[in-house]
Amino acid sequence: MADQSDAILVLLPLLIPLAAAALTAVLWRSPRAQGIVAAVGLAALVAVSLLLLRLVLEEGVVAKQFGSWAAPFGVSFVVDRLSAGMVVVSSILALAAAIFGMADLKTREVRGGFHPLFFGLLVGVNGAFLTGDIFNLYVWFEVMLITALGLLTLGRTKARLDGALRYAVLNLVSTIFFLMAIALLYGVTGTLNMADLARVLPETEPSAALTISSLLFLLGFGIKAGFFPLFFWLPASYHTASIVVSAVFAGLLTKVGIYAAFRVFTLIFEVEGSGIRTMVGVLAAGTMLFGVFGAATQYDVRRILSFHIVSQIGYIMLGLAISTEAAMAAAIFYIIHHIIVKANLFLLAGAIYRASGTFDVRKSGGLMRGSPLLAILFLIPALSLAGIPPFSGFWAKFLIVDVTFRDEAAWLGAIALFVGLLTIFSMTKIWMEAFWKAPAGPRTTPRAVPRPMLAAIGGLAAITLAISFAPEPLIAFADGAARSMADPATYIAAVFGETTLAEVEQ
């Protein structure tokens, strides 16, 4: 059992945004004070998440029981490498988005409650990453959903309300499926603690209820994560939000769905050797293809990027479809690379809007001449997303495609390569229209992009470059994370403590 300070460290990524959300809500009338609280809160969150990562790297899986109720009766919080890594990336992303927001957020949005909702969203996201209880995971999903809806409707434009409605209905349906899956699982096993489920399920007789439960989990997380053919709410709503919100959604929310799917389908259910495997493979192929096809026809930068989220989710799903240790490691590498790159591209879309006055690439142009720095900053995540060496996307795609060819799923690898080609097409479209061609829109000379925007974009681009030129540490980290996921025993041992596990094994 970890000592007391370690246990508190597990809770801090949750408590800090919760306190910040409460404080900013109290300071509702003073946007200035809210800004200060937000800055302090986010800096503390980044620091704490890095400490948590160090703790996990040193000690392995760390668990904390709420209210001293012994597992499996109380709610457990469990951190392994994957959850610690996700918490670190999400807090860095939140910091970058908030810096960008200093120049981008309208006072109307701040007065409408941006800060409390933003921290509320972070509470939900971090809670989902850290919890070790399946019903608790459902509660965090709902926290995320309600705060995300609040953020989405901040501006109350027609398009936003429209997008929010689609987002609300499909995500409500997804959480209902998730809850049904939990109900069936509880009916069979009588427990909700994920470590306990991982212990009990291998000894449980396969039954129809378990099969339906696993499919409902796949369906519920699939809608959340944007799997084919359930992704249509995503490009229908993400592009309407204000750009800070879009960037955070793009970086984090679908990835929480993916994270939950990874957790459930490694710890509780097995993808390997079950019928789910082919299904996940087909879904991954569809997700990659239809996402990229959708992007090819669009002209709004944010919509192009929204469709690309879907197509990139397909690559991450490939990892789950192959489901070997190497595949999971590749998928984890891909998730971390993708969160940074995709959020950065959305921030760049905001910068393009600021410079050229439009999100429609047909109407903008001349940015390469007008703001060459922005052009260079765009190239880094754009080429990385497309998988051009030496950028981080190349390593991520290389690892994933390599795994598919090794594991006799070459057709999936072939589709992945083809989709990579079409991704270059989309990125080239943005490049040609917004940066290369002569200005065609409302502004003939692009406006200067404010410093905080460039700082946020530059910071994320620097992380991308760091991963690009020194991928080994991250690959090693992803390998370690995949290894600990492949072996649920360490996870179970951390939750129950060594002694109880020994008793169980006897």
Add this chain to the structure above:
Amino acid sequence: MNLVFSLAIAAIMGAGIYLVLSRNVMRIIFGVSLMSAGTNLLIFLAGGLQEIAPPVIEKGEEVLGTASANPLPQALILTAIVIGFSLVAFAAALALQVYRSDGTIDTREMTAAEDLGTPFTTGGATNG
């Protein structure tokens, strides 16, 4: 008895899904609330429905008697009801706001989000 409950839950869920597939926003919201009600009943059924004592510890006893109901599903359902209620309330408020700004609750006529940067026109909206 379980079969009767299962069929009833199936009927509620079926009606909910039918309503969600409608084009009328209000019907969709009714459908979602029916589905969440069905799910709550499913949790109840999964927890084991029997005609036994409520989960209250008798006076003078230290632990719950074996012939009492499982309290956990009830706790789960309470949580799920609260969450479901707040989300449905939000969705209803959202529908009201959509009706005020669009003047319709027919999803076919709500195209403001799709119109941004659409490939079917030469110039899209510049709405931020």
